[in-house]
Structure formats: C-alpha cells, structure tokens
Amino acid sequence: MTASPSLFSPIKIRDLTITNRVVISPMCQYSAGDGMANDWHLVHLGKFAQGGAGIVFTEAAAVQRRGRITHGDLGIWSDAHGQALAATTAFIRSMGSTSAIQLAHAGRKASMQRPWHGNGPLNNDDRERGEEPWSVIAPSSEPLGEGWLLPSQMSRADIVQVIDDFAAAAARSHAAGFDIVEVHAAHGYLAASFLSPVSNHRQDEYGGNRLGRSRMLMEMVEAVRAAWPEEKPLFVRVSAVDGAPDGWSIEDTVLLAKDLKQIGVDVIDCSSGGILGAATAAKGSPPPLGFQVPFATAVKEQADLMTQAVGLILTPEQAEEIVAQGRADLIAIGREALFNPNWPVHAAQALGADSDWARWPKQYGWWLSRRAKVLESIAEKKST
Ligand SMILES: Cc1cc2nc3c(=O)[nH]c(=O)nc-3n(C[C@H](O)[C@H](O)[C@H](O)COP(=O)(O)O)c2cc1C
Numbered sequence: 001m002t003a004s005p006s007l008f009s010p011i012k013i014r015d016l017t018i019t020n021r022v023v024i025s026p027m028c029q030y031s032a033g034d035g036m037a038n039d040w041h042l043v044h045l046g047k048f049a050q051g052g053a054g055i056v057f058t059e060a061a062a063v064q065r066r067g068r069i070t071h072g073d074l075g076i077w078s079d080a081h082g083q084a085l086a087a088t089t090a091f092i093r094s095m096g097s098t099s100a101i102q103l104a105h106a107g108r109k110a111s112m113q114r115p116w117h118g119n120g121p122l123n124n125d126d127r128e129r130g131e132e133p134w135s136v137i138a139p140s141s142e143p144l145g146e147g148w149l150l151p152s153q154m155s156r157a158d159i160v161q162v163i164d165d166f167a168a169a170a171a172r173s174h175a176a177g178f179d180i181v182e183v184h185a186a187h188g189y190l191a192a193s194f195l196s197p198v199s200n201h202r203q204d205e206y207g208g209n210r211l212g213r214s215r216m217l218m219e220m221v222e223a224v225r226a227a228w229p230e231e232k233p234l235f236v237r238v239s240a241v242d243g244a245p246d247g248w249s250i251e252d253t254v255l256l257a258k259d260l261k262q263i264g265v266d267v268i269d270c271s272s273g274g275i276l277g278a279a280t281a282a283k284g285s286p287p288p289l290g291f292q293v294p295f296a297t298a299v300k301e302q303a304d305l306m307t308q309a310v311g312l313i314l315t316p317e318q319a320e321e322i323v324a325q326g327r328a329d330l331i332a333i334g335r336e337a338l339f340n341p342n343w344p345v346h347a348a349q350a351l352g353a354d355s356d357w358a359r360w361p362k363q364y365g366w367w368l369s370r371r372a373k374v375l376e377s378i379a380e381k382k383s384t
Pocket residue numbers: 025026027028029058059060102184186187237271310311312313332333334335336
C-alpha cells in the first residue's frame with residue numbers, strides 16, 4: 001500500500017498547484033556567459049525536475065549587470081537573457097515540476113571571484129584571466145570588510161532604477177515561463193544590506209529605523225508584484241537573522257513578513273546570515289541539522305503566512321517531520337540535491353509514497369521497476 005506522507009502532499013499557492021513540498025534551493029553555478037543561461041543551466045536544473053522535485057529554483061539571477069556576484073552569474077537584465085531560460089522552464093514543466101527564479105542584486109557583494117578562484121574580491125590575478133572588477137553600490141559607502149571594494153552610496157535615482165529593474169526582470173520571468181518569482185533579500189546582498197542596521201547607515205527615508213531600512217525592499221516587492229501575474233506566487237528569501245552583533249533579528253523578520261504579506265507575498269523563504277561575509281548564521285561548527293527551521297516556524301506562526309525551510313535538511317524523515325508537524329510548508333534542499341539530484345524520488349520511496357515507480361520519469365520507471373524485481377530475486381537467492 002502506498003503511504004501519504006506530508007512531504008508528498010500537493011500544495012496550492014494562488015492558482016498554482018505544486019505536486020510536492022521538495023524545493024531545489026537557488027544555487028549559483030558561476031557558469032553563465034555575461035549572464036546568459038546555456039546548456040549547463042538546462043541540464044543542471046532539468047535533472048532536478050527529472051528527480052521529482054516539486055519546485056526547481058534557478059540560482060540568483062541578476063537584474064542588473066553590476067548586480068552579479070561573479071562574472072559567471074546568471075542574469076536577467078535583458079529580454080534575451082529571459083529568452084535563454086525559456087527552454088529550461090518548458091523542460092521543468094514537461095516533467096510535472098514547477099519552475100522558479102530568484103531575482104537578485106548583489107550590492108556590495110558584487111565583483112567577487114568564483115568560489116574556485118578564491119571567493120574574495122576580484123583582483124589582478126582575475127584581470128589576467130580577463131575578469132575585470134567593476135564598481136559596486138550599496139545603501140552606505142562601507143565595504144563588506146577589510147580588503148573588499150568600497151561601494152558608492154546609492155542615490156535616490158539608483159534606488160528607483162534597481163526597483164524598476166526588479167519589476168522588468170519579473171515581467172521577463174513570466175515571458176520565459178516561470179511559475180514562481182522569489183526576491184532575494186538574504187545573505188547580505190543588496191536588499192538585505194538595506195534591511196540590516198549593520199550595513200545601512202543612511203540618513204534619508206531609506207535608512208534609520210526598521211521601517212526606513214525596509215522601505216527599499218517593500219517598494220521593490222510592490223513593483224515586482226505589479227509586474228508579476230496576480231495568479232502566480234511570489235516568494236521572498238530573507239536572512240531571518242544577521243547573526244552579527246546589533247544586527248537584524250527574528251523579531252524584525254516577523255514584522256517584515258507581516259508587511260510583505262499585506263503587499264502580496266505568499267511565502268517567506270527563511271535563510272540566515274551573510275551580512276559580514278559568508279551566508280548562514282549558524283552557531284557552532286558544524287551547525288546542527290535543520291538549524292534554520294526555527295526561523296521558518298516563527299515566521300509561519302507569528303506572521304501567519306507560508307514558509308520555506310532550508311539549511312542542512314538531509315534526510316526524507318527529517319523533511320517529513322518538519323512538514324507533518326507544521327513547522328514549514330516547503331522544504332528546500334541545496335547541497336543534498338547536488339549530491340543526489342534524485343533525492344525527491346528516493347525520498348518518496350523511503351517514505352512509502354512511490355511503491356510503483358510512478359514518480360520517476362516513465363523513461364526510467366518502467367526499467368527500474370524491473371530492476372527492483374531482479375535485485376529482489378538476487379537477494380532471495382543469496383539468503384537461501
Ligand atoms: C553552490 C551553491 C550556490 C548557492 N547559491 C545561492 C543563490 O544563488 N541564492 C541563494 O539564496 N542561496 C544560494 N545558496 C544557498 C542555498 O540555497 C541553501 O540555502 C544552502 O546551501 C543551505 O542549504 P543546504 O544545507 O541544503 O545546502 C547556494 C548554496 C550552494 C551550495
């Protein structure tokens with residue numbers, strides 16, 4: 001008999017029904033050419049859809065060229081960039097999965113090296129590779145840390161331009177066939193750096209108290225919502241806590257989530273950290289399993305909207321427990337999906353939700369059901 005675990009129950013958000021709760025988290029591939037998606041992105045994202053994920057997220061896609069983290073980041077700052085993603089969304093849909101795009105601007109964390117080139121600010125070695133540094137922008141003219149680029153403080157015109165570019169990117173995402181848009185407001189990138197008192201020292205209406213620091217994100221989300229079809233879901237990824245002294249707190253996140261709900265946000269995707277360097281505000285090394293789940297639970301319970309949990313969610317049983325106990329609505333996996341792109345279909349089997357291989361692409365399922373019988377008879381013979 002087939003079981004009905006919560007992880008594999010469908011969920012309806014606006015007019016969209018998602019077949020299960022497993023989400024492939026946004027993961028930069030540093031493999032685009034001037035922001036353009038290529039075969040790598042189609043195959044990389046396509047295999048997660050084949051693997052049975054309910055939602056497949058692209059990596060952070062930059063809404064401005066200077067909003068890329070590295071030279072290899074995906075972009076969506078022109079119509080051609082959007083069109084380059086259309087084959088990927090079509091393939092994801094053909095697998096019964098849902099395509100999602102994360103719209104981003106890296107702010108003062110732009111102009112970085114790819115991880116395998118050092119993960120620091122671009123320097124002369126990178127120049128030799130033809131990868132020039134570029135000038136970066138931020139709410140205040142303060143670098144991420146010592147040795148990092150000094151950003152220029154954004155003018156009001158810069159702010160309006162970024163907001164317009166997020167809206168234009170949302171419209172392009174719709175044209176490319178995406179079903180979900182997520183605004184990236186986590187990990188110390190531009191929107192997060194406006195939210196945080198650690199990085200925003202503006203004296204105008206985009207700084208100051210929590211509401212002032214939230215203004216840029218609120219205006220950005222309003223613009224995206226207006227450019228994004230009413231029937232399609234809108235997510236926002238936040239760093240629920242900075243994990244830095246006197247930084248953004250979970251109480252701030254709950255208040256922000258309530259405001260975001262009022263302007264049409266459907267899901268808060270709860271990550272953490274990144275305001276002064278690497279993402280995740282994990283305490284201790286290594287962080288405990290599911291260390292960010294309590295943020296998703298706090299937002300869900302206190303702001304009364306759907307949440308996505310992410311961060312060291314490793315096993316089907318762990319993921320199932322989170323959804324079954326109502327601690328989050330969606331479970332995002334990152335590195336586990338890189339390790340095993342078939343994680344969702346394996347999880348379905350482990351939880352008893354796929355006794356007949358029906359969740360696998362038919363091109364595989366038919367053969368694998370027979371393979372299973374062969375393996376069973378080999379095991380039987382061995383035991384007699
Ligand atoms: C290769 C890689 C690239 C990532 N790129 C992004 C990104 O583009 N946007 C984002 O919000 N998070 C990004 N992250 C963070 C993941 O989405 C996720 O939150 C994090 O890896 C924790 O989940 P995990 O423990 O399941 O890997 C990235 C993580 C990895 C491993």
